[in-house]
Amino acid sequence: MNKALIRLSLLLFFMSSCENKPETVHQIDLELYQKAYDIFKEQSIDSRRFKYDEVIHLVKDRKGIFETVEIGQSVQKKAVYQMTTGKGSTKVLLWSQMHGNESTATMALFDLMNFLEGSADEFDTIRSKILQNLQVRIIPMVNPDGMDLWIRRNALSIDLNRDAVALSSPEAKILKQARDSFEPAFGFNLHDQQTYYNVNQTNKPATISVLAPAFNYQTEVNEVRKKAMQVIIGMDEALQKMIPGQVGKYNDAFEPRAFGDNFQKWGTSTILIESGGLINDPEKQEIRKLNFLAILHALLLIADESYRDYVLDDYYTIPDNDLKLMDLLIKNIALEKEGMTYRTDIGIKRREVDTSYDYYVNGAIDDIGDLSVFYGYEEIDATDMKVVEGKVFPTYFENMDNLTHERVTELLRAGYLAVKVKHVTTESSLHKLPIQVLNQTYELATNISLGATANFFLQKDDQLKYAVINGYLINLESVSMNDFKMKIY
Ligand SMILES: [Zn+2]
Known part of the structure; x- marks a missing residue:
C-alpha cells in the first residue's frame, strides 16, 4: 500500500x-x-x-x-x-x-x-x-x-x-x-x-x-x-x-x-x-x-x-x-525479627472503631510480604530505610494541655511514639494528636506482626525520617496536626 x-x-x-x-x-x-x-x-x-x-x-x-x-x-x-x-x-x-x-x-x-x-x-x-x-x-x-x-x-x-x-x-x-x-x-x-x-x-x-x-x-x-x-x-x-x-x-x-x-x-x-x-x-x-x-x-x-x-x-x-487498596503501603523496608534482617512490604489499614458518640481509628498491620499487587492511598518507597522500634516517654504529663504541637514534634523526633498522661480531662477518651496517649497503667505493644497496631519509626542511616503512629504516616520534617482520630488508652 x-x-x-x-x-x-x-x-x-x-x-x-x-x-x-x-x-x-x-x-x-x-x-x-x-x-x-x-x-x-x-x-x-x-x-x-x-x-x-x-x-x-x-x-x-x-x-x-x-x-x-x-x-x-x-x-x-x-x-x-x-x-x-x-x-x-x-x-x-x-x-x-x-x-x-x-x-x-x-x-x-x-x-x-x-x-x-x-x-x-x-x-x-x-x-x-x-x-x-x-x-x-x-x-x-x-x-x-x-x-x-x-x-x-x-x-x-x-x-x-x-x-x-x-x-x-x-x-x-x-x-x-x-x-x-x-x-x-x-x-x-x-x-x-x-x-x-x-x-x-x-x-x-x-x-x-x-x-x-x-x-x-x-x-x-x-x-x-x-x-x-x-x-x-x-x-x-x-x-x-x-x-x-x-x-x-x-x-x-x-x-x-x-x-x-x-x-x-x-x-x-x-x-x-x-x-x-x-x-x-x-x-x-x-x-x-x-x-x-x-x-x-x-x-x-x-x-x-x-x-x-x-x-x-x-x-x-x-x-x-x-479490592487491592490499603491506607498505607510501605514498600521494601528492612525489618528485624527472630534474629533475621530482611526486606519486605508492610500494608496498613485504618479501621474505624465506634464509640457511643464518635469513632476512632485503629491503624493495624494488615499484611506483610510481597505486596506488589496492592496499592496504597499513601505509598512510600522505603528501600533505604529500616523499621525502628519507638519508645514510651518516661515522665508523666500532667494533662493533655501540655501536649502542644511543638512538644509532640520534639518527642516524635526523639523517637518517642507514646506518652503517659496523669489527668485526662477531655470529655471523651479520644484525641487528635499524632502520638499515642496512654493512661498510667497501659503497656503499649510495639511488635511488628499481623493485626498489631502500627506504631514504629522509619530510619534512614542514623536519622529518623518518618513515624508511623496508629497507622498514620508522619513526616518528621514537617509534622502536621491534621485531625487524627486517636483513642486514649
Ligand atoms: Zn450496602
Whole structure:
C-alpha cells in the first residue's frame, strides 16, 4: 500500500470509529450541576454519622412539591417515609441506607430534594424536564435502626439486602411493598462500599461503583437490565469528567436474596450506586456531591430517554472493581525479627472503631510480604530505610494541655511514639494528636506482626525520617496536626 492509501484508510478508520462512539449522547452541563449542588446542598448535614432524630424533620416536615407518606415502621418503631413528586408517566424509585452505616447517598437525596423544590432560577429547564416527564419517589433511610446503631444490619441482625425474598424483617417488607404498589420503571439502589475497593489494576480508588444487577445466574441481559446499563453508561460518562479513572463496575454475580437483583427480575431497571473512598474525604462530602451529580444526570437521561442512544458494549468497557487498596503501603523496608534482617512490604489499614458518640481509628498491620499487587492511598518507597522500634516517654504529663504541637514534634523526633498522661480531662477518651496517649497503667505493644497496631519509626542511616503512629504516616520534617482520630488508652 502506498502512503496516501494508508493515510486514507487510517482516516476512514478513525471516522468510522468516531461515528460508532459519539463522545456525548446527552449534553453534560457539569458546571450547572455543580452550581446547583452548591446552592441546594442541605447545609444542616456535614458529616456522615447523623442520627435519625437529627434529620427526620427534613423528611416529615417537608411541604410543597413532595407528597410525604409514612409507609411503615422499623423494628424499633421508627417511621419510614416515601416522598413523591413529578407529573410524568415514567416512575423512578430511589431508596437509600438499607444498610444502616451507608449514609452517603442519603445526604445526596436531601440535596436533590432541595434542588427539585427550587423555582424561578436558571435550573428551571432541568427541573421541569424531570418533573414533567417523571414521577420520582424517594425512600430515604430504609433502615433507621441500623442507622442509629451505625451498623449494616437492622435491629434483628438481619441484612435487609439478603431479605428481599424471605421478607422476615419489617423494613424489607416495606421496601417490597413500595415496589409492588408503585411498579417503578427505574430503581436506584444506593449504598456505600469499603474504601479499599480500587479500579482493577490501577492505584485509583473506586470512588463510585456502578452495577446493573443480574436477574439470573446466567447474568443475561433483557430489555429491563439493558436500560439500567444504558443509564449507567451515561452516569459514568459524567463521572469520568470529575473523577477520571475512579469509577468501577461492581461484581454482577447473581445474588437471589438481594433487592437489586430482584427488582431487576421484577421488571424495574435497577441501578446500583456504591460510594467508596476518595483521598482526603473521610466524611464523604465530596462523594456525596458526586452522588448528587450522577443521580441528577441519570434522571435527565431517563426524562428525555436519551439513555436509549448508548451502545451496550460501552457498559462492558467500564473497568471492574478490585479490592487491592490499603491506607498505607510501605514498600521494601528492612525489618528485624527472630534474629533475621530482611526486606519486605508492610500494608496498613485504618479501621474505624465506634464509640457511643464518635469513632476512632485503629491503624493495624494488615499484611506483610510481597505486596506488589496492592496499592496504597499513601505509598512510600522505603528501600533505604529500616523499621525502628519507638519508645514510651518516661515522665508523666500532667494533662493533655501540655501536649502542644511543638512538644509532640520534639518527642516524635526523639523517637518517642507514646506518652503517659496523669489527668485526662477531655470529655471523651479520644484525641487528635499524632502520638499515642496512654493512661498510667497501659503497656503499649510495639511488635511488628499481623493485626498489631502500627506504631514504629522509619530510619534512614542514623536519622529518623518518618513515624508511623496508629497507622498514620508522619513526616518528621514537617509534622502536621491534621485531625487524627486517636483513642486514649
Ligand atoms: Zn450496602
